[in-house]
Amino acid sequence: MKFKSIAAAAISVFGAAIFLDSLRYKFTDHPKTQVIFGALDGWAGSLGLPGLFAHTGLFSQYVIGSAELVASTLLIVGLLPRLQRVNALGALIAFAVMAGAVSFHLFTPLGIDPNHDGGGLFAAAATLLAGSIVLIGLRLPDILGLLGDLRRVFVADAPVSQKYKSYDASGDLDQRRHLLPRPNPIKHLIHGKDSHHETR
Numbered sequence: 251m252k253f254k255s256i257a258a259a260a261i262s263v264f265g266a267a268i269f270l271d272s273l274r275y276k277f278t279d280h281p282k283t284q285v286i287f288g289a290l291d292g293w294a295g296s297l298g299l300p301g302l303f304a305h306t307g308l309f310s311q312y313v314i315g316s317a318e319l320v321a322s323t324l325l326i327v328g329l330l331p332r333l334q335r336v337n338a339l340g341a342l343i344a345f346a347v348m349a350g351a352v353s354f355h356l357f358t359p360l361g362i363d364p365n366h367d368g369g370g371l372f373a374a375a376a377t378l379l380a381g382s383i384v385l386i387g388l389r390l391p392d393i394l395g396l397l398g399d400l401r402r403v404f405v406a407d408a409p410v411s412q413k414y415k416s417y418d419a420s421g422d423l424d425q426r427r428h429l430l431p432r433p434n435p436i437k438h439l440i441h442g443k444d445s446h447h448e449t450r
């Protein structure tokens with residue numbers, strides 16, 4: 251357990267550092283960023299999607315940079331006690347961003363060394379992609395719990411717990427359901443399944 255905690259913390263700090271360092275290029279429209287997103291936008295234009303990676307495009311450097319900022323924040327904040335689900339969410343965002351980055355390096359004219367610096371950017375993206383996969387594995391119980399709680403919050407016809415089903419075998423469940431205390435699923439999204447026990 252201690253090893254998993256250390257590994258999760260190390261991956262989270264490394265990922266956040268990579269993301270935060272990249273923001274000084276994306277948010278200032280650095281020439282290296284112009285080369286990368288210019289190449290991607292040219293490729294998208296050849297597919298009939300001009301402007302997709304431009305400054306106001308759906309996948310502009312500012313949109314991607316904002317996603318990286320959110321991911322780095324969640325990765326760091328999620329290291330606090332009882333906020334592992336926040337860390338897990340950061341890992342998922344990091345995976346999505348880095349999976350896209352690695353794919354664009356490998357399968358578009360961008361290539362693995364667009365800035366002619368030895369491919370350092372691609373190496374960092376590939377390393378962080380691998381790290382995010384490991385972190386997702388470490389946080390898998392939290393991710394599954396988060397998905398379950400999201401389902402209870404947003405799916406109106408989610409199955410009723412067995413204790414509510416057994417409360418009234420005569421079928422008068424809807425009239426009596428309000429008499430039973432129910433856990434707050436919103437609180438569970440952040441703190442996990444045991445948080446309601448601590449507030450009683």
